[in-house]
Amino acid sequence: MKSDRRQVHDWNIAGDPLGQSGLLSSKFSLQQIALVNELTEVMAKTVAKTVKVVASGGSDNETLILVRRGIAEQSSFYSNLGDVSHAIDGRRNGNFGDGRCTHTVLETSPWWRVNLRATYAISSVVVYNRQDCCDDRLNGAEIRVGDSPDVSEHVKCGTIEETYPGSVHTICCHGRRGQYVSVVLPNQLQYLTLCEVEVYGEAIDQSMEYGSADI
Numbered sequence: 600m601k602s603d604r605r606q607v608h609d610w611n612i613a614g615d616p617l618g619q620s621g622l623l624s625s626k627f628s629l630q631q632i633a634l635v636n637e638l639t640e641v642m643a644k645t646v647a648k649t650v651k652v653v654a655s656g657g658s659d660n661e662t663l664i665l666v667r668r669g670i671a672e673q674s675s676f677y678s679n680l681g682d683v684s685h686a687i688d689g690r691r692n693g694n695f696g697d698g699r700c701t702h703t704v705l706e707t708s709p710w711w712r713v714n715l716r717a718t719y720a721i722s723s724v725v726v727y728n729r730q731d732c733c734d735d736r737l738n739g740a741e742i743r744v745g746d747s748p749d750v751s752e753h754v755k756c757g758t759i760e761e762t763y764p765g766s767v768h769t770i771c772c773h774g775r776r777g778q779y780v781s782v783v784l785p786n787q788l789q790y791l792t793l794c795e796v797e798v799y800g801e802a803i804d805q806s807m808e809y810g811s812a813d814i
């Protein structure tokens with residue numbers, strides 16, 4: 600049994616969380632340890648699967664970028680209720696009156712953009728439309744990615760079509776690189792309202808891992 604204790608000890612040194620939590624003791628046999636190892640492996644696979652579900656906006660390799668740490672701006676100010684930051688507040692609520700959506704004034708080619716503060720390879724952008732009314736205002740909105748604040752210089756990833764109340768639109772950007780993501784209603788006299796914008800992608804600089812940007 601001495602060898603059993605040494606194996607448990609070594610396993611604990613390797614940093615296994617079950618060992619650190621004291622669930623194991625020296626009285627376990629090698630067979631019991633093997634069983635716990637197997638269960639731990641199953642648990643790890645379950646956790647990995649859960650993470651993939653959370654990032655279900657695209658492929659296994661992409662990550663939800665923390666746009667909430669970015670700088671959001673839009674073409675005009677409508678009211679505090681429609682503040683520009685409401686597109687990246689983490690709330691998908693589509694009722695404008697709840698103060699979770701943006702709103703511009705009625706103008707030609709209204710736009711919204713977020714500065715991600717670093718360059719990313721953008722895989723997809725998910726846009727949550729207003730639910731309480733006026734969903735068709737978002738028809739024709741272009742999702743763009745670029746490296747300058749000027750949204751007219753951004754490259755289009757795709758266009759939002761076939762809206763309905765509370766519609767959710769996933770636009771693929773195919774890894775297009777940029778520091779800015781924008782939503783533009785080109786050549787339309789319209790209001791622009793966004794209830795949430797989620798950006799998926801990967802940091803170009805590997806030192807800028809998910810959530811580690813110094814911002």
Ligand SMILES: [Ca+2]
Nearest residue numbers: 685690699794
């Ligand atoms: Ca929101």
